[in-house]
Amino acid sequence: MYSKSLEKKLKALGIGVGDQIRLEASGSFYDGRLMPRGDDSDNLVIKLENGYNIGINATNAKISLIKKREEKKETVKQKEEANGEITILGCGGTISSKVEYLTGAVYPALDPAELKKAFPEMEKIASVKARSLFSLLSEDVNSTHWKMIAEEIIKEIKTGAKGIVLMHGTDTMHYTSAAISFMIQNPKVPIIFVGAQRSADRPSSENEMNLLNAVYAAKSDLAEVGICMHATTNDDYCFIHRGTRVRKMHSSTRDAFKSINTKPLMAVDYRAKRIEKLNDYAIRGKTNEMKVDLKINSNVAMIYLHPNIKPKLIKSLDDYDGVVLVGTGLGNAPTNPFGDRDASPILKEIHGLTSSGISVVMSSQTIYGRLNMHVYTAGRLLMDAGVIGDGMDWTPETAYVKLCHALGRTKDLKKVRELMETNMVGEISERSVLKYWEGR
Amino acid sequence: MYSKSLEKKLKALGIGVGDQIRLEASGSFYDGRLMPRGDDSDNLVIKLENGYNIGINATNAKISLIKKREEKKETVKQKEEANGEITILGCGGTISSKVEYLTGAVYPALDPAELKKAFPEMEKIASVKARSLFSLLSEDVNSTHWKMIAEEIIKEIKTGAKGIVLMHGTDTMHYTSAAISFMIQNPKVPIIFVGAQRSADRPSSENEMNLLNAVYAAKSDLAEVGICMHATTNDDYCFIHRGTRVRKMHSSTRDAFKSINTKPLMAVDYRAKRIEKLNDYAIRGKTNEMKVDLKINSNVAMIYLHPNIKPKLIKSLDDYDGVVLVGTGLGNAPTNPFGDRDASPILKEIHGLTSSGISVVMSSQTIYGRLNMHVYTAGRLLMDAGVIGDGMDWTPETAYVKLCHALGRTKDLKKVRELMETNMVGEISERSVLKYWEGR
Numbered sequence: 001m002y003s004k005s006l007e008k009k010l011k012a013l014g015i016g017v018g019d020q021i022r023l024e025a026s027g028s029f030y031d032g033r034l035m036p037r038g039d040d041s042d043n044l045v046i047k048l049e050n051g052y053n054i055g056i057n058a059t060n061a062k063i064s065l066i067k068k069r070e071e072k073k074e075t076v077k078q079k080e081e082a083n084g085e086i087t088i089l090g091c092g093g094t095i096s097s098k099v100e101y102l103t104g105a106v107y108p109a110l111d112p113a114e115l116k117k118a119f120p121e122m123e124k125i126a127s128v129k130a131r132s133l134f135s136l137l138s139e140d141v142n143s144t145h146w147k148m149i150a151e152e153i154i155k156e157i158k159t160g161a162k163g164i165v166l167m168h169g170t171d172t173m174h175y176t177s178a179a180i181s182f183m184i185q186n187p188k189v190p191i192i193f194v195g196a197q198r199s200a201d202r203p204s205s206e207n208e209m210n211l212l213n214a215v216y217a218a219k220s221d222l223a224e225v226g227i228c229m230h231a232t233t234n235d236d237y238c239f240i241h242r243g244t245r246v247r248k249m250h251s252s253t254r255d256a257f258k259s260i261n262t263k264p265l266m267a268v269d270y271r272a273k274r275i276e277k278l279n280d281y282a283i284r285g286k287t288n289e290m291k292v293d294l295k296i297n298s299n300v301a302m303i304y305l306h307p308n309i310k311p312k313l314i315k316s317l318d319d320y321d322g323v324v325l326v327g328t329g330l331g332n333a334p335t336n337p338f339g340d341r342d343a344s345p346i347l348k349e350i351h352g353l354t355s356s357g358i359s360v361v362m363s364s365q366t367i368y369g370r371l372n373m374h375v376y377t378a379g380r381l382l383m384d385a386g387v388i389g390d391g392m393d394w395t396p397e398t399a400y401v402k403l404c405h406a407l408g409r410t411k412d413l414k415k416v417r418e419l420m421e422t423n424m425v426g427e428i429s430e431r432s433v434l435k436y437w438e439g440r
Numbered sequence: 441m442y443s444k445s446l447e448k449k450l451k452a453l454g455i456g457v458g459d460q461i462r463l464e465a466s467g468s469f470y471d472g473r474l475m476p477r478g479d480d481s482d483n484l485v486i487k488l489e490n491g492y493n494i495g496i497n498a499t500n501a502k503i504s505l506i507k508k509r510e511e512k513k514e515t516v517k518q519k520e521e522a523n524g525e526i527t528i529l530g531c532g533g534t535i536s537s538k539v540e541y542l543t544g545a546v547y548p549a550l551d552p553a554e555l556k557k558a559f560p561e562m563e564k565i566a567s568v569k570a571r572s573l574f575s576l577l578s579e580d581v582n583s584t585h586w587k588m589i590a591e592e593i594i595k596e597i598k599t600g601a602k603g604i605v606l607m608h609g610t611d612t613m614h615y616t617s618a619a620i621s622f623m624i625q626n627p628k629v630p631i632i633f634v635g636a637q638r639s640a641d642r643p644s645s646e647n648e649m650n651l652l653n654a655v656y657a658a659k660s661d662l663a664e665v666g667i668c669m670h671a672t673t674n675d676d677y678c679f680i681h682r683g684t685r686v687r688k689m690h691s692s693t694r695d696a697f698k699s700i701n702t703k704p705l706m707a708v709d710y711r712a713k714r715i716e717k718l719n720d721y722a723i724r725g726k727t728n729e730m731k732v733d734l735k736i737n738s739n740v741a742m743i744y745l746h747p748n749i750k751p752k753l754i755k756s757l758d759d760y761d762g763v764v765l766v767g768t769g770l771g772n773a774p775t776n777p778f779g780d781r782d783a784s785p786i787l788k789e790i791h792g793l794t795s796s797g798i799s800v801v802m803s804s805q806t807i808y809g810r811l812n813m814h815v816y817t818a819g820r821l822l823m824d825a826g827v828i829g830d831g832m833d834w835t836p837e838t839a840y841v842k843l844c845h846a847l848g849r850t851k852d853l854k855k856v857r858e859l860m861e862t863n864m865v866g867e868i869s870e871r872s873v874l875k876y877w878e879g880r
Contacts, residue, residue: 045820054814139772139818142747171768175747251770251809298748304766306840307582307615308738316756326744328611330691332579367807369691374494378579380485383495400746 003042006058018069021046025061030054086218087161088130089152093138093169095196095207119208125215125270138169143298143404146179150294153184153191163190163218170195170248173227177243178398181225181425182405185291189284190222195229197254206230206254213238216270223282226265230254239264244398244427260368261393262429295408297321302400305333314349321411322359322403326396331362331371331389332378347381354386359416361403362389363396388420393429402427443482446498458509461486465501526658527601528570529592533578533609535636535647559648565655565710578609583738583844586619590734593624593631603630603658610635610688613667617683618838621665621865622845625731629724630662635669637694646670646694653678656710663722666705670694679704684838684867700808701833702869735848737761742840745773754789761851762799762843766836771802771811771829772818787821794826799856801843802829803836828860833869842867
């Protein structure tokens with residue numbers, strides 16, 4: 001993985017991935033665990049005690065072994081408990097990253113036995129079974145994984161799980177939670193995604209509180225897909241956000257996930273055995289029949305509209321089935337960059353897409369607020385060109401996932417529009433026509 | 441503008457654009473002002489009293505004239521006052537949109553005389569001169585306009601203006617304020633952008649308070665580029681946000697503009713004659729020499745990274761000089777969509793761009809928080825591939841504008857990186873190395 005000469009040097013020193021080593025160069029030294037690396041490089045990567053990785057050119061550095069990594073105890077076989085009332089499914093992410101550091105593996109891995117050992121309080125909350133579906137950092141999760149997750153959830157529900165918890169990386173957790181919301185409608189039990197912003201080997205890790213609150217929420221009366229994460233920067237309680245109405249809004253704080261244009265569904269505190277209902281949600285035992293549709297069309301692009309954007313970028317999207325525009329303000333696009341609105345090249349290309357049967361959907365860079373494409377000429381022209389989205393208050397990410405879902409069901413432009421404009425699972429806050437015109 | 445048959449019908453009724461008309465169809469009727477339209481359509485567009493436009497199919501509607509539009513009084517000549525201490529430059533946008541409704545014109549237009557008449561209190565705050573640069577809704581403003589604006593600001597400063605106020609649409613005001621921040625460094629006087637979320641003909645319009653506070657701030661000791669907008673949803677005071685650290689975060693509320701990863705520079709209340717300093721800023725009379733560089737390279741793309749994004753989309757960017765990636769979390773991209781990190785097609789294409797001399801810069805979809813590309817493998821691989829951005833806490837928009845600016849000065853990859861990583865005008869919150877490793 002490292003350059004040949006470096007691999008040789010390491011071998012001679014008896015050093016392998018996962019070992020504790022010291023690097024000395026130009027008078028400084030760094031102690032840390034040797035990490036693996038994906039390319040042919042002379043830069044050694046070590047994980048410092050504080051959890052960060054650093055890369056240091058090893059050509060002139062002195063390398064010494066501090067301590068061989070502990071051989072992993074024989075892995076407890078991933079046998080499932082037959083009668084767990086809550087099923088935990090592992091999808092990787094920082095929340096499962098403790099194992100990564102112990103083994104030196106690049107990918108996080110969830111070992112159910114280890115999970116229970118690490119969080120002994122869990123068994124007091126519920127009888128739990130756990131297994132790993134895959135181990136990816138969430139930037140690598142895509143619609144193939146959405147399907148895998150959905151299939152496994154359904155399997156678990158069919159075999160009697162009273163609630164599902166999914167351990168998932170945070171970067172794209174809100175895309176996945178939205179996807180599962182559309183794929184499994186009217187779920188009979190809570191489906192709770194949970195992640196962590198800091199890995200378990202760091203003192204500030206919040207994974208225990210998030211995970212235990214997720215298990216607690218999975219026992220609740222919620223019959224929806226939610227995301228369980230820290231409500232504040234204190235270790236006090238968590239919010240359950242609706243799976244289609246939530247977004248990672250900070251790169252590092254523990255309370256990074258925010259409900260957008262709506263309130264969280266509930267506040268959860270397993271220590272106080274307290275659940276506070278904050279919003280309307282579907283109630284366990286009172287839902288319509290579960291509706292499963294796993295078809296996803298991943299041939300969808302998402303394009304950020306910005307000053308100077310070139311018409312040819314829009315034109316180049318002609319082999320997609322759908323395009324989500326991340327526009328400005330109430331749902332605008334640069335329709336008049338050269339002073340002649342009737343000859344707007346951007347508008348022409350957008351119209352070109354819709355004319356050739358591609359569904360084009362609007363969302364806003366503002367993240368918060370509702371689209372209203374009637375107010376300004378740009379929005380009106382975009383609607384005339386067939387762009388879908390007026391009146392919606394979805395996030396760009398939920399619009400994206402919903403379009404993948406709708407295009408999995410049909411490519412008919414009119415039907416896609418109908419599906420997109422229908423509030424399927426609470427992803428749109430409805431507003432009466434009267435309010436719609438006068439509400440602001 | 442409308443279809444031929446519809447134009448004929450309107451002509452026969454003696455109805456023209458700007459007239460007050462009634463449309464009756466299926467038992468309902470709508471009164472409003474006839475708006476112009478850019479395409480050949482049978483849908484009449486009228487502006488309702490509440491400020492919204494609606495489009496109604498006129499084929500079977502009864503159309504009647506309520507009142508001809510008032511002929512515009514002779515336009516007061518746009519002569520400038522010679523000795524205004526504050527210069528207001530109009531760039532269009534909702535804040536100038538009153539004129540649009542009166543004339544029926546598609547574009548907002550600023551008439552200095554009308555401005556003063558509309559806001560008589562303004563003269564009590566400062567001696568003001570005003571002129572219009574152009575009249576665009578801000579989704580149509582691009583780097584050509586950034587240059588025009590910068591040139592006019594410099595002209596005004598050279599001829600003695602003590603402060604500049606720019607009336608601008610809100611959708612992309614933060615792109616323009618960032619651009620002016622980089623183009624005119626160490627400005628001697630305040631350069632204050634101001635907009636409005638609701639047009640002047642609506643009771644909830646906030647344009648008066650915003651504009652008067654902007655004029656008040658333009659007299660202050662600030663020697664930076666700022667944006668002046670409502671601080672809260674009440675009509676109480678405004679914030680001045682640093683031009684590079686601000687973003688429109690809501691599609692419709694009056695307090696839509698938020699400082700990102702920093703505090704606003706000041707709170708301003710012209711009625712109470714109060715300015716409260718909230719952050720460090722450059723002080724009038726104590727700045728280094730003004731540095732002007734108007735070169736902007738607009739051949740820059742901004743790409744939202746999302747699950748299922750296709751490598752070929754990245755590949756297709758090979759004729760740009762720069763690319764801003766809007767990545768996930770701490771600065772990640774899908775580097776491993778097919779289970780084989782070493783063969784990651786997305787990473788390969790990003791590396792392809794940097795290898796061919798294109799500057800690739802990272803930013804985050806989270807909007808808030810700092811990039812840290814050392815923590816996870818994806819970030820590390822992206823840095824190895826030459827992606828710039830580790831440690832930065834810029835918004836995607838500021839990263840975009842800064843890259844346009846840097847590429848205007850040089851295309852040398854190393855020099856672009858140096859420029860990007862240098863805090864030029866307060867667009868990056870600096871953090872000591874110690875803090876950088878331990879701060880979270």
